[in-house]
Amino acid sequence: MRLEVIDTEKCVGCQSCMFACTRIHKEAGLSKTCIAVKSAGGIQRGFMTVVCRACEDPPCARACPEDALIIRKSGGVLLKAEKCNGCGLCVNACILSAVFWDDESNKPLICRHCGYCAKYCPYTVIEFQKGDDAEQEVENV
Amino acid sequence: MFKDNPLNKVLYIDLSKKRFHTEYRDDLFGKHIGGAGVAIQLLREECPEGIDPFSPENPIIFAVGPLTGLFPVASKTVAMFKSPHTGNLGESHAGGRSAISIRMAGYGAIVIKGASERPCYLAIHGNKVFFRDASSLWGMGKSITAGRIIRANEPSSGLRTIMRIGRAGEKLIPFACVTTETYRHFGRLGLGAVFGSKKLKAVVVSGKRSLPVSDMPDYMKLYDEIFNAATSSPVMKKYHDIGTPVNILPLNMSGGLPTRNLRANIFEDAEKISGERLAEGHLGKRLACAHCPVGCIHIAALREPYKDEPYFYKTTMICYDYELIYAVGSMLGGSDTEGMLKLIDSIEAYGLDCISTGVILAWATEAQEKGLISEKETNGLKLQWGYYPAYLDAVRLMVEQHNDFYEALSKGVEHVSSIYGGQDFALAFGKNEMPGYHTGPACQIGHLIGSRHSHLDMAGYALDKKLMVDKNLSPADLASELLGEERWRQVLSSLVICFFAREVYKPDVVVDALRIAGLDTSEDELKKIGEKIHAEKYIFKLREGFSFDTLRIPKRIFETPASTGMLDEQYVRKAIEYIKNDILDKINLESR
Structure with missing residues (x-):
């Protein structure tokens, strides 16, 4: 069960996914978003979608000195916030720039692959692909 | 009034002294909503009477609204300034990422005054403001190149707006525009030339923050309703498909x-x-x-x-x-x-x-x-x-x-x-060149006395459609419909809602959305605010020399048939007379 980027060529740059991500974190605005839509070198060249791709062997988790990033069964990580010391090494470890930062809690923001953002993509740029029982896993954390 | 809301924060920048400060203007937002309503207040505060639009004193005001960042399609920034093209009220709206970036940077409005000695650009990242040297960008052939360089020099890709001018703005051509995100524009009335007169090449704004809502479950529910309406309405589909x-x-x-x-x-x-x-x-x-x-x-x-x-x-x-x-x-x-x-x-x-x-x-x-x-x-x-x-x-x-x-x-x-x-075929209304509609009298009246000098002021073309069916609409009725529409549009442009979504944001939806944004109001109250904003714009216009009695109507519009047939000058003049009296009455009420 994970979020998949299907076709960034169809992205119009509305950023509805980014706003959705903050809403599912029970906030309004963009403070908690774990997905980014930015231009691929100027808007005339279209957009790129930056989001965790649920690596099987995630470098961010390996970089964490406090074992605060728990590896999910279906790939990617979940943050144990109480263990995180806010060092930011996970951000540097992700060459996709898919580990975002929450200035308010001083901790990383990483996609949990809940699929909420995909409901707001009118053009199927991103899609939620269901697989195993990882939903339960998200709720447990 | 919005309590403890970042919307209330106004950023004041002085390009002459290279200084800035912020003020919490909870006296403005709410009472005048935001966007156009707040911008006209700030313009009246900041713009001295009778100034040269190219003098450093001419303020540039950007304002966004309470729904920006909360709900979809509240995505416009309203710019106000004294127009170098008409010598009067300059109001221009643009989308792109401008509105979201200003709101996410933590401001409801930005006021830029003074003039820089050397070409510069402003980088506003959250609560930090940088005055950057733009000497190397000045005189560049293409505005897109300047945008490219600024992009490479500034952080926050995807969370920022880059509003910039081209050679026309630098050369003070009075209808130069400001371009944002390559393809959107503060197009009309010469904001680009006002930038140029201040040696201001660009304004970059970025931010990422939370916004307060009064009730989270209600917010999520109303968000979905508006989002679904916006993506499924026929009007929106029409603009989505062919544009x-x-x-x-x-x-x-x-x-x-x-x-x-x-x-x-x-x-x-x-x-x-x-x-x-x-x-x-x-x-x-x-x-x-x-x-x-x-x-x-x-x-x-x-x-x-x-x-x-x-x-x-x-x-x-x-x-x-x-x-x-x-x-x-x-x-x-x-x-x-x-x-x-x-x-x-x-x-x-x-x-x-x-x-x-x-x-x-x-x-x-x-x-x-x-x-x-x-x-x-x-x-x-x-x-x-x-x-x-x-x-x-x-x-x-x-x-x-x-x-x-x-x-x-x-x-x-x-x-x-x-x-x-060749004045007879010089197609300008109040010195501003004609937009693309010759549908009938309503549209042309809108160009002449719309407060923003735009075809979008009064939606005359929609009324002309009605006229094509009902030929008996009197000048007074036509005038009153145009004014009603323009006054409601003051509310929409104070909420900075794109007019394409006006059918989605009906008055009851606006009231609900504002409650979630932290403002309790009613449909009646909103309509009154709309009337007030309209009157305030006219107070400014009259102060700067606008006169209903000296409006030049290009002869050409009476020589070529419109969708409704040949235009009758008497009909147009009568409707304008009615609008004049109505507006002057409202202004008298306001000043009492």
Whole structure:
């Protein structure tokens, strides 16, 4: 069960996914978003979608000195916030720039692959692909 | 009043002293909503009476609204300033990422005053403001290059707006625009020239934050309702599919598409420049403003070979909209879409308002045809309907202000025709060139006395449609409908809702959305605020010399039939008289 980027060529740059991500974190605005839509070198060249791709062997988790990033069964990580010391090494470890930062809690923001953002993509740029029982896993954390 | 809301924060920047400060203006937001309502208050506070629009004292005001960042399609930024083109109220709206970035940076409005000694650009990242040197960007041929360099120099890609000017703004051409995110514009009334007069090349704004809502579950529910309405409504679908050029064919069919400087109201080649045909032959990409799922922005891909070198091509991505196709297509009698796209691209690169530029070229073509100007004035150019190579040269010479004629041309049709003649076919209303509708009296009245000088003020074209069916609508009834629409639009532009979504944001939806944003109000209350904002704009306009009694109506609009048939000057004048009395009454009430 994970979020998949299907076709960034169809992205119009509305950023509805980014706003959705903050809403599912029970906030309004963009403070908690774990997905980014930015231009691929100027808007005339279209957009790129930056989001965790649920690596099987995630470098961010390996970089964490406090074992605060728990590896999910279906790939990617979940943050144990109480263990995180806010060092930011996970951000540097992700060459996709898919580990975002929450200035308010001083901790990383990483996609949990809940699929909420995909409901707001009118053009199927991103899609939620269901697989195993990882939903339960998200709720447990 | 919005309590403890970042919307209340106004950022004041002084370019002369290179200083800034913030103030919490909870006295403004809420009472005047935000956007246009707050901007006109700030303009009245900041703009001294009778100043030269190019003096450092002329403020640039950007304002966003309470729903920006909370709900979809509240995605416009309202800019206010004293217009160098009309010498009066300048109000221009743009989307792109501008509104979201300003709100996410933590401001409801930004006020820029003073003038920099050297070219500079402003970088506003959250609560930090940087005055950056832009000497190396000044004089660059293409505005897109300047954007590219700023992009590489500033952080927060994807969370920022880059509002910039081109060569036209630097050269103080009074209808120069400000471009944001490459394809959106504060197009009309010359904000770009005001930037230029302050040696301000660009303003970058970025941020990422939370916004307060009064009730989270209600917020999520209403968000979904608005989002679904926005993505499924037929109007939104129309703009999503073909984009605004979907209007070319119906307008032409009804006899409302200004053609060859409005010598005709029907363009025989309209099909060739229609939205459908452009989509078929050129559409390369569609884009959206931030937090708007609709994606009405249509981009053509133009592949051109280099003439001097085989197998060398360039592919340019060019934004086209209804207004542009009117201004440099039908108005110039052009049906060669490649030529038209090249002209749009050149206008974009210089940072000119495309509507004004097209109307100016149309006037010049007719003036040359009539012998008011010769090749001596045009520097050897023979302007002919539909011949784009000459138009491309003319735009360059106009931006360069090559000789007296081109300098006069670069000040608009009102000005150039006051020197060379041809006022009867100089299509400007209150000195601002005509937008693309000749649907009937309502539309033209809107151009004349709309407070923002825009075809979007009163939606006259919609009322003209009604007139086509009901021929008996009296001037008073027509005037009263136009005023009602314009007053409600003050509310929408204070919420900074894109007018395409006006059917989604009905008054009851607005009241619900505002409650979630932290403001308890009612439909009646909103309507009163709309009336007040409208009156406040007119107080400013009258203060700066606007007069209902000296309005010049170009004769041409009475010579060429509109969708509703021939326009009756008496009818138009009567309706204006009614509007004048209504507005003056309201102003008297306000000042009591």
